[in-house]
């Protein structure tokens with residue numbers, strides 16, 4: 118064995134592990150090319166290393182298992198955090214769209230409510246003014262009734278006055294106008310229309326929203342809307358009874374706001390418990 122062989126053999130472990138410098142590597146390989154003894158030594162060392170590795174492999178796999186479980190668990194947790202983040206984003210987007218939609222409709226909704234209140238207030242005003250006209254005169258007179266009619270010519274076909282005792286099923290007193298009991302015009306004391314007192318027979322409007330009645334203990338006032346004004350009255354009726362309330366208008370955005378906050382809370386919580394784990398994984 119030459120001196121060179123000692124140096125080469127000292128370097129072999131580093132050479133096998135590919136840890137030696139390029140110069141050393143070159144030196145070893147040049148030596149191996151002509152030294153059979155060192156070549157054989159290298160071959161043996163590699164063989165031995167393979168045997169050791171194969172023997173230890175199952176054990177090392179077994180040792181890796183719990184770590185794999187933990188890392189799989191952590192990965193699932195990270196995936197869940199990502200899922201929460203995406204869900205939160207989507208839910209927030211849907212909430213915002215629903216809110217914009219609700220607020221866009223709110224303006225129209227408010228207009229409709231105002232229109233409905235205006236029609237209802239108008240009904241009350243017509244009745245109040247008619248009763249005030251009757252009571253002011255002591256005895257009802259045509260001119261007083263006609264003056265009320267003229268204020269509402271655009272809306273009304275006619276106003277009729279009845280004595281309570283002449284009508285059937287008359288409630289003794291009502292707080293406001295109602296549509297429930299049409300009265301036979303033949304029994305009316307006075308009926309005023311476009312040209313003052315009306316004497317010809319009047320066919321009651323069979324459209325019951327178009328006929329309004331209000332009574333006190335002594336008198337019953339009934340008026341009929343003009344055909345041209347009926348769509349306005351019908352519209353107000355629809356708004357009052359069938360339109361969504363503010364709550365209904367905002368129910369979907371409210372529900373989605375709650376869902377979004379819920380997801381956000383879980384996400385924050387998940388992020389908090391994941392924080393120390395993330396630093397552990399590196």
Ligand SMILES: [Zn+2]
Pocket residue numbers: 119121122125148152153154155
């Ligand atoms: Zn040698």
